[in-house]
Amino acid sequence: MAVTRAAGEEVLLSLSDIRRDYVLGQARVEALRGVSLRIHRGEFVAVWGPSGSGKSSLMNILGLVDAPTSGEVSLEGVPVGKLSDNALSDLRSRKVGFVFQSFNLVPVLSALENVMVPLQIQGVGASEARARASQALQEVGLENQSSARPDKMSGGQRQRVAIARALVTAPSIVVADEPTANLDTENSYRVVELMRELNRSKRVTFIFTTHDPRLLDLVDRKLLLKDGLLQTDETVR
Numbered sequence: 001m002a003v004t005r006a007a008g009e010e011v012l013l014s015l016s017d018i019r020r021d022y023v024l025g026q027a028r029v030e031a032l033r034g035v036s037l038r039i040h041r042g043e044f045v046a047v048w049g050p051s052g053s054g055k056s057s058l059m060n061i062l063g064l065v066d067a068p069t070s071g072e073v074s075l076e077g078v079p080v081g082k083l084s085d086n087a088l089s090d091l092r093s094r095k096v097g098f099v100f101q102s103f104n105l106v107p108v109l110s111a112l113e114n115v116m117v118p119l120q121i122q123g124v125g126a127s128e129a130r131a132r133a134s135q136a137l138q139e140v141g142l143e144n145q146s147s148a149r150p151d152k153m154s155g156g157q158r159q160r161v162a163i164a165r166a167l168v169t170a171p172s173i174v175v176a177d178e179p180t181a182n183l184d185t186e187n188s189y190r191v192v193e194l195m196r197e198l199n200r201s202k203r204v205t206f207i208f209t210t211h212d213p214r215l216l217d218l219v220d221r222k223l224l225l226k227d228g229l230l231q232t233d234e235t236v237r
């Protein structure tokens with residue numbers, strides 16, 4: 001049973017006193033130093049802050065890719081720290097979509113085949129995977145590029161394919177670490193606007209990191225990280 005804060009404010013992800021240390025030889029880096037946070041279903045959230053403030057470390061923990069050194073993460077009320085590796089990867093593949101800075105598309109596959117990949121990993125049959133991938137490409141406005149290979153597409157188009165790939169499994173949350181870092185200003189804005197539209201139309205929760213303060217105008221909530229701590233947590237609309 002997921003925790004609710006108020007009507008319509010279901011807690012999707014909850015982080016409690018998260019610490020993440022990295023040990024390099026004799027040195028210990030404290031990347032996250034006690035972050036507590038609740039992300040509600042349907043929110044559109046940006047994490048910003050200086051380089052080295054812990055944004056990627058936080059995103060890896062929110063996306064269930066990395067485990068904290070201490071503290072507790074719950075997704076839809078399930079404490080994930082107690083899950084076996086298999087149960088955790090199953091949960092991640094069903095509930096979390098990822099968008100990466102460098103798109104991470106498979107170069108030898110078409111746009112459509114790239115979007116089919118997460119479904120095939122889940123064991124969905126080819127014809128259903130094709131139909132769902134085609135629908136996802138349509139939702140990002142790329143239905144006429146389905147047979148194009150990534151190297152024939154612009155950066156903005158590649159990131160839209162990656163967004164379709166993240167959404168095709170109907171995840172609860174999409175985690176995007178610097179999704180606009182390799183895009184020019186106009187395409188950056190367009191990609192975040194597209195995520196915003198999909199957030200509204202599909203009620204998928206999005207959380208992304210950025211260095212670009214202009215993109216913060218498009219979000220519901222801004223989390224400022226500094227030195228591994230949540231400095232401010234501002235809901236803007």
Ligand SMILES: Nc1ncnc2c1ncn2[C@@H]1O[C@H](COP(=O)(O)OP(=O)(O)OP(=O)(O)O)[C@@H](O)[C@H]1O
Pocket residue numbers: 022023024029030031049050051052053054055056057058
């Ligand atoms: N795998 C790792 N091993 C050792 N130290 C790491 C590792 N990953 C991150 N760090 C360190 O942890 C701190 C936080 O890094 P992190 O990448 O989370 O910050 P960031 O805000 O995403 O930075 P950037 O904006 O430059 O990507 C930094 O001091 C970084 O050097």
